[in-house]
Amino acid sequence: MTEHKEEPVLESVMDKISEKFHGGDSSSSSDSDDEKKKGSSSASAAEAMKAKIYRLFGRERPVHSVLGGGKPADLVLWRNKKISGGVLAGATAIWLLFEVMEYHLLTLVCHCLILSLAVLFLWSNASTFINKSPPNIPEVKIPEDAAVNVALTLRYEINRGFATLREIGHGRDLKKFLIVIAGLWLLSVLGSCCNFLTLSYIVFMVLYTVPVLYEKYEDKVDAFGEKAMIELKKYYAIFDEKCLSKIPKGPLKDKKH
Numbered sequence: 106m107t108e109h110k111e112e113p114v115l116e117s118v119m120d121k122i123s124e125k126f127h128g129g130d131s132s133s134s135s136d137s138d139d140e141k142k143k144g145s146s147s148a149s150a151a152e153a154m155k156a157k158i159y160r161l162f163g164r165e166r167p168v169h170s171v172l173g174g175g176k177p178a179d180l181v182l183w184r185n186k187k188i189s190g191g192v193l194a195g196a197t198a199i200w201l202l203f204e205v206m207e208y209h210l211l212t213l214v215c216h217c218l219i220l221s222l223a224v225l226f227l228w229s230n231a232s233t234f235i236n237k238s239p240p241n242i243p244e245v246k247i248p249e250d251a252a253v254n255v256a257l258t259l260r261y262e263i264n265r266g267f268a269t270l271r272e273i274g275h276g277r278d279l280k281k282f283l284i285v286i287a288g289l290w291l292l293s294v295l296g297s298c299c300n301f302l303t304l305s306y307i308v309f310m311v312l313y314t315v316p317v318l319y320e321k322y323e324d325k326v327d328a329f330g331e332k333a334m335i336e337l338k339k340y341y342a343i344f345d346e347k348c349l350s351k352i353p354k355g356p357l358k359d360k361k362h
Contacts (some may be wrong), residue, residue, distance in 0.1 A: 122154070122340060150334055167321075168182065168316060168319065168320045169182060172316065180192065181312065181316050181317070182316055182317050183317050184318060189313075192313075193313060196306065196309055196313075197306075200302065200303070200306040203302055204300075204303055204306075225240055225242065228240050269281075269285075270285075292329055295307075
């Protein structure tokens with residue numbers, strides 16, 4: 106009789122223990138589900154915040170991919186500091202040679218050719234006396250594919266520039282007209298202050314330093330750019346309302362029915 110009484114007691118105790126364990130499992134599973142939900146909600150919130158962040162010129166890709174990726178982007182963004190520093194040093198040396206020392210391009214090319222040809226000529230003739238192999242002069246040829254691609258690219262860009270100028274000349278886009286006029290006027294002012302070589306060097310330095318600095322301080326620059334664009338839009342709206350809207354527009358093309 107005592108054995109029959111102990112068995113239900115043991116069974117009830119075991120049932121209570123199992124219920125506690127199952128309750129703990131269910132609570133832990135619910136906690137894990139809650140954590141997953143919180144993680145997914147935080148991830149979606151982070152993605153929404155990224156989507157809301159203002160980027161200059163409506164950029165959605167990283168700076169490296171915007172610049173085309175590959176070796177040119179690595180060079181501009183200083184991924185390899187030795188190569189980028191060498192290019193910068195070479196450009197600075199060329200500018201110093203032609204601008205500061207007032208060396209002429211044709212004179213430099215002729216002097217370099219004279220020096221290189223003299224060295225190769227003496228080396229080739231002296232190799233028979235010193236029992237050494239003559240210099241291995243490689244055969245240099247411009248590939249046809251590369252020349253065709255460069256010509257096609259130049260042709261496309263020149264035609265696009267002509268098309269833009271033609272569109273501006275028709276007087277249909279006042280905003281683009283003002284932008285082009287302002288750009289040309291700025292170039293004329295810079296051209297009167299310095300010669301073409303110095304202007305090219307300034308443009309090179311800007312293209313070689315601004316992207317890497319922008320990539321480093323991207324968030325701060327984008328925040329400042331957002332504020333600046335809001336202010337510019339306000340001033341442009343006022344200018345458009347008071348001045349541009351009163352200017353008669355050019356004739357439009359007849360709509361095709």
